Amino acid sequence: MVDEFHIISALVEDRPGVLFRVTSLIRRRNFNINTITVGATEKEGISRITLTMRGDEKTVEQLVKQLSKIPDVIKISELKPEESVYREMAIIKVSAEDSIKRSDIINYVNVFRGKIIDVSKDSLTIEIVGRPGKINAFIEIMKGFGIIEMAKTGIVALSRKIKTE
Numbered sequence: 001m002v003d004e005f006h007i008i009s010a011l012v013e014d015r016p017g018v019l020f021r022v023t024s025l026i027r028r029r030n031f032n033i034n035t036i037t038v039g040a041t042e043k044e045g046i047s048r049i050t051l052t053m054r055g056d057e058k059t060v061e062q063l064v065k066q067l068s069k070i071p072d073v074i075k076i077s078e079l080k081p082e083e084s085v086y087r088e089m090a091i092i093k094v095s096a097e098d099s100i101k102r103s104d105i106i107n108y109v110n111v112f113r114g115k116i117i118d119v120s121k122d123s124l125t126i127e128i129v130g131r132p133g134k135i136n137a138f139i140e141i142m143k144g145f146g147i148i149e150m151a152k153t154g155i156v157a158l159s160r161k162i163k164t165e
Contacts, residue, residue, distance in 0.1 A: 003054045007079040007086060007157045008064065010049045011041065013072040021070050022049060031055075031063050035088070035154030046074065050086075052155050079157050086157035090135050091117070093125045095146035105145055112138045123148055 012018050019038055026033055036051040053060070060078055067076050079086070096102040102124065109116055109126055112134065118125035128138050132155065139150070 003056065005081060006053050006055060006060045007081060007084060007155065008051045008053070008060070008067070008076065009079050009157060009159075010051075010067055010076040011074040012047050012049055012070075013074065014040070014045050014047045015072060018047070018070075018072045019049070021072065022067065025066055025070065026051075026063070029063070029066055031059070037154035037156055039156065048156075050155055050157050077159075079159050083161065084157050084159050086131065086155050087129055088132050088135050088153055088155050089127065089129045090139065090150060090152045091125060091127050092139065092142055092147055093118075093123050093149040094142050095122065095148055096124045097122050101145060105142070108138070108141055114138065 010022070012022070023036070032053060032055070034052045034054065036049065038047055038049050040046075041048050053063070064076055064078060067073055094105055096105055105124055105126075106116065109124075109128075112128055113130075114126050114128035116124050117127045126142075128135060135152065139147070
């Protein structure tokens with residue numbers, strides 16, 4: 001049994017309670033989800049739920065089957081990481097009391113292609129977008145400077161293939 005990284009994408013009706021029904025099913029079935037994000041799609045009234053998990057093919061297949069039974073789920077599919085574009089975002093407030101520390105942080109932000117989105121006397125707030133490995137590597141470096149506060153999104157993803165509907 002190999003625990004591989006999986007991305008599940010579900011198109012759902014944009015109605016109150018849909019996310020609750022999805023997460024309740026996940027909880028009842030004891031699936032372990034790493035991240036879950038929800039957002040609007042190009043079609044009004046339809047949202048996309050993207051969730052990631054580690055598990056074997058049988059577990060993922062079971063999750064997809066269970067989710068497809070929810071009436072508000074329009075379409076559900078597994079996105080193969082190698083055939084998808086996926087990103088995560090983090091906003092990180094880092095301690096930067098002196099000019100040397102501030103300069104070092106700015107250099108790392110540039111190397112990782114991040115953005116400084118807020119500056120105060122004692123801190124810098126950074127936005128970084130990319131694959132989870134990139135985000136995690138940046139966070140590890142910033143720990144050395146002192147992370148004051150941090151927020152991460154879950155993964156958002158789309159297939160590289162042309163949609164056929």
